[in-house]
Amino acid sequence: MKRILKIIGSLLGFFLLIGIIGGGLAHEPLPLGNPGSGADALAHKMLDALDHEKYEDTRILQWSYRGGANSYKWDRKQGLCLVKWDDNEIVLNLANPTKSDVKVDGVPTSQKEKEELIQKAVKMFNNDSFWLVAPYKVFDKGTQRAVVKMENGSQGLLVTYNSGGSTPGDSYLWLLKEDGLPYAFKMWVKIIPIGGLEASWDDWLVTESGAYLPKTHQFGPLSLSMGNVKGFK
Template sequence: MKKFLKILLKIIGALLLIGVIGFGILYAIYNEPIPEGKSGSAADALAKKMLKAVNHEAYKNTRYLEWSFAGGAHKYKWDKENGKVEVIWDNYKVNLNLNDTSSSLVNKNGAIVTAKESRDIINTAWDYFNNDSFWLVAPFKVMDKGTERSIVTLEDGSEALLIKYAVGGTTPGDAYLWKLLPNGFPESYQMWVKIIPIGGIEASWDDWQIMETGLALPASHKMGPITLYMGDLRAYN
């Protein structure tokens, strides 16, 4: 048994070493620093051009958004007008109050969970919503309070929009470099975010759909071999 454990520990150690080396190689190849951009009126104008392309006015006038994330494991119905969202995953359903999370209600297996027991569940729903809604509506948030906008000139001479979030969400300090079509429509962004240790990972914004209220929403995103689907999209009043 001791001999077996020694062999097992050696195997585990070798695998960990391979993992560390592999991450180091990936980090060296793909990690990029946040680029320097030029802030000012031109950056604001580019952000407004992007908002017009995705029909920000229609977004502001849309009351309900429905989608799913994580392969359908997280499901949402967001009432933007009242600042409430229904979050469903596993055996939980949280009626999340975005303006006062302490008044949110939690159901587990159809039964109401007490306030004391629900605190961690509400925090989880809040984190899920912040992350998963960003993959849906990030283009509409480029002029939010606490954002810093600047223009970055890419190698091909085109202009990209760098957005830094000083406040808000679950991970303030994140930054995104939007690559745009000539009309301002978003194609992809590169990310510098706390949850991804390699800076500059790029994700596409694909399969755009025009909702019944007129705004445009993405149905999927690609990051290398991974595709993130947004489920059955709905936007209505």
């Protein structure tokens, strides 16, 4: 999370400089969309373009974040994720985080420190995994979908997360190719004061399991690497 905040902070600084030179950076208001069956159909079209069944059949996902400082090995079947950063190693129980196993430099820690590290690991996982699998979360519990008519005549998919995760209320507008494959989204999220910031989703890797997962994301001049992304059955 700290890494993404630094990235966003640097990006906002860049855009602020552009704004000073060019007359100001426009904040995009959250677009209005039409919810209902049309939005659900567009979401299914996006999932079909990604061959989402291959993702659903993928048991193990591996990736890293923050320049490799945060690493993850997620067993989706067992609901466990091995989270590592600095000297911390946590087997995170996603269904019941209190049952997570925590070690610091290979040694169990105090109860207070354990609770603090689990809370941090949950926030890290929620953020860092979203940048890996967000397209597959459009039907998560608490989501609302709507179709947005874009200026170029295409349809965008607006997804709002009303509950769940670490920052409920955030919205993302998926920009899609004609076949439904996503190539970017725009964000309206609590941690960014400017609405409509765009991030790319066009550097796709087809994993060993057949799942489509991103290798990098581009924020203007900045790049966010997902590390050595892997997916296994």
